[in-house]
Amino acid sequence: MFIALGTYVMKFFNEIGKISQLTRDTFKWMFRKPFDVKNIVSQMVHIGYNSIPVTLITSLFTGMVFALQTGLSLEVKLKGTSQFVGGVLIIALVRELGPVLTALIIAGRIGSSIAAEIGTMKVTEQIDALKTLATNPVHYLSVPRFLALTFMMPALVLMADFIGWIGGGFVSLAELKVPLLTYYYNSQSALRMGDVFSGLIKSSVFGMIIAVIGCHKGFQTEGGAEGVGKSTISSVVTSSMLILISDYFLTSFLNFALKI
Amino acid sequence: MENQKKIKIKIRNLWKKLAAKTVLKGLDLDIYEGESVVIIGRSGEGKSVLLKHIASLLRPDEGEIHIDDKEITSLNDQMLTEVMMKIGMVFQNAALFDSLDVDNNVGFFMYRYRKDLTPEKIREIVKEKLALVELRDIMHLKPAELSGGMKKRVGLARAIAVEPQIILYDEPTTGLDPITADAINNLIINAKKKLNVTSIVVTHDMVSAYKIADRIAMLYDGKIIFSGTPDEIKSTDNPFVQQFINGRAEGPISA
Ligand SMILES: Nc1ncnc2c1ncn2[C@@H]1O[C@H](COP(=O)(O)OP(=O)(O)O)[C@@H](O)[C@H]1O
Ligand SMILES: [Mg+2]
Numbered sequence: 001m002f003i004a005l006g007t008y009v010m011k012f013f014n015e016i017g018k019i020s021q022l023t024r025d026t027f028k029w030m031f032r033k034p035f036d037v038k039n040i041v042s043q044m045v046h047i048g049y050n051s052i053p054v055t056l057i058t059s060l061f062t063g064m065v066f067a068l069q070t071g072l073s074l075e076v077k078l079k080g081t082s083q084f085v086g087g088v089l090i091i092a093l094v095r096e097l098g099p100v101l102t103a104l105i106i107a108g109r110i111g112s113s114i115a116a117e118i119g120t121m122k123v124t125e126q127i128d129a130l131k132t133l134a135t136n137p138v139h140y141l142s143v144p145r146f147l148a149l150t151f152m153m154p155a156l157v158l159m160a161d162f163i164g165w166i167g168g169g170f171v172s173l174a175e176l177k178v179p180l181l182t183y184y185y186n187s188q189s190a191l192r193m194g195d196v197f198s199g200l201i202k203s204s205v206f207g208m209i210i211a212v213i214g215c216h217k218g219f220q221t222e223g224g225a226e227g228v229g230k231s232t233i234s235s236v237v238t239s240s241m242l243i244l245i246s247d248y249f250l251t252s253f254l255n256f257a258l259k260i
Numbered sequence: 261m262e263n264q265k266k267i268k269i270k271i272r273n274l275w276k277k278l279a280a281k282t283v284l285k286g287l288d289l290d291i292y293e294g295e296s297v298v299i300i301g302r303s304g305e306g307k308s309v310l311l312k313h314i315a316s317l318l319r320p321d322e323g324e325i326h327i328d329d330k331e332i333t334s335l336n337d338q339m340l341t342e343v344m345m346k347i348g349m350v351f352q353n354a355a356l357f358d359s360l361d362v363d364n365n366v367g368f369f370m371y372r373y374r375k376d377l378t379p380e381k382i383r384e385i386v387k388e389k390l391a392l393v394e395l396r397d398i399m400h401l402k403p404a405e406l407s408g409g410m411k412k413r414v415g416l417a418r419a420i421a422v423e424p425q426i427i428l429y430d431e432p433t434t435g436l437d438p439i440t441a442d443a444i445n446n447l448i449i450n451a452k453k454k455l456n457v458t459s460i461v462v463t464h465d466m467v468s469a470y471k472i473a474d475r476i477a478m479l480y481d482g483k484i485i486f487s488g489t490p491d492e493i494k495s496t497d498n499p500f501v502q503q504f505i506n507g508r509a510e511g512p513i514s515a
Contacts, residue, residue, distance in 0.1 A: 117359075121357075126357055132315055132347065
């Protein structure tokens with residue numbers, strides 16, 4: 001029993017060690033030549049551009065249902081308060097729902113595909129082939145994915161926030177009879193720059209988590225197609241957990257740092 | 261005769277444990293400059309593991325590997341790159357980069373590091389290398405669109421594109437039909453003649469071994485148990501070697 005627990009704990013710390021090593025290596029290689037601009041751009045397209053539809057649909061409906069639920073419960077508590085739905089929604093979206101939901105979607109969509117791609121390269125010896133061609137796999141594979149996710153996540157989240165907010169506005173109008181202008185002014189007066197900053201910084205960090213975990217699970221893959229499947233799943237599980245856990249600590253840190 | 265030649269690769273007392281299994285158990289091997297050595301042995305015996313040590317893809321638990329009199333197992337990453345540039349490796353399943361077309365696979369190193377060459381010049385060199393392995397008009401195909409034999413050729417072209425002094429082949433003919441396999445054998449012989457390289461070929465295909473080898477070495481139980489010319493190996497009375505080269509289930513090696 002204790003031995004089993006011991007090996008489990010050992011594995012856990014071993015894993016953390018490897019993840020931090022990979023993060024360090026990624027930063028180290030980020031500034032080394034050659035800068036693979038073509039590769040970075042193609043990763044940005046793959047990660048960012050291609051994820052726009054799914055991100056937008058998620059946030060649109062999240063905004064809509066959030067407006068509906070909040071508006072209705074406000075109205076039940078105190079008649080007429082549903083006009084404040086814009087302010088509540090935009091704060092929730094910009095600070096929490098936008099970054100976290102987008103990150104979870106991207107972890108499922110992109111984190112898994114990174115783990116699968118690199119995992120396949122590992123089991124088919126393509127990683128070894130890279131090394132024999134004098135190319136560090138972290139340099140060639142992790143760095144572009146890391147950069148792409150770090151910069152594309154905030155962009156996606158901004159879009160998600162905006163669409164969610166629009167969706168909420170129309171639901172408020174249709175279901176709660178809140179005029180669009182009221183919704184707009186209420187949102188505007190509630191939102192502060194710090195909220196936006198906090199959301200975007202979180203998004204970037206979530207992007208880094210997805211990239212590092214996806215690459216890590218890919219590089220650790222052993223044992224053929226079955227191994228690739230395992231890495232893919234475990235990349236989604238691990239990065240989702242880390243996103244939710246780090247969200248709490250990031251939020252409390254950013255609240256303190258940005259004084260909001 | 262061999263003694264007059266320069267030793268290109270010297271392996272001494274190489275030990276490697278992978279997972280729970282000790283794969284290499286104090287292996288010694290010398291490979292001379294310009295020589296083609298074929299390493300034979302059963303599946304799972306550690307042939308790929310040995311090649312990966314020579315290519316510096318694995319580090320031994322113990323022992324030394326000298327390439328051109330330089331001990332490589334203790335080098336740091338930067339110094340290692342220099343040594344690795346002397347070596348081209350052809351992987352068992354080609355290990356072509358799935359996401360890149362043939363042009364970018366073969367020219368991978370040049371496109372990435374040879375900023376002194378224009379892309380047009382590199383493309384020309386890639387064409388040349390592909391012609392060496394008797395391929396043309398496939399520059400823009402992705403690996404998924406190639407047959408097994410073509411992949412091996414492209415893998416060879418990618419390895420020779422870095423102009424190595426040593427080429428390591430991991431089971432170059434396994435899984436190919438006999439005619440394609442023989443074509444690959446000829447390419448290996450040609451590569452040696454035209455490029456003057458030292459070759460190490462891992463295989464359990466004896467037809468291929470007799471055709472390519474200046475010398476055949478047999479890996480068994482983590483060591484090289486025999487090494488000699490094809491004629492010497494055919495006439496040896498070592499029962500392990502005899503059992504293997506004649507492909508018998510009965511003998512000192514349990515099936
Ligand atoms: N990365 C690894 N981790 C654990 N065991 C390995 C690894 N690579 C090879 N092995 C084991 O080492 C032994 C030799 O493998 P290998 O060199 O691939 O054999 P072969 O002679 O067929 O090329 C096998 O038992 C294999 O399972
Ligand atoms: Mg093998």
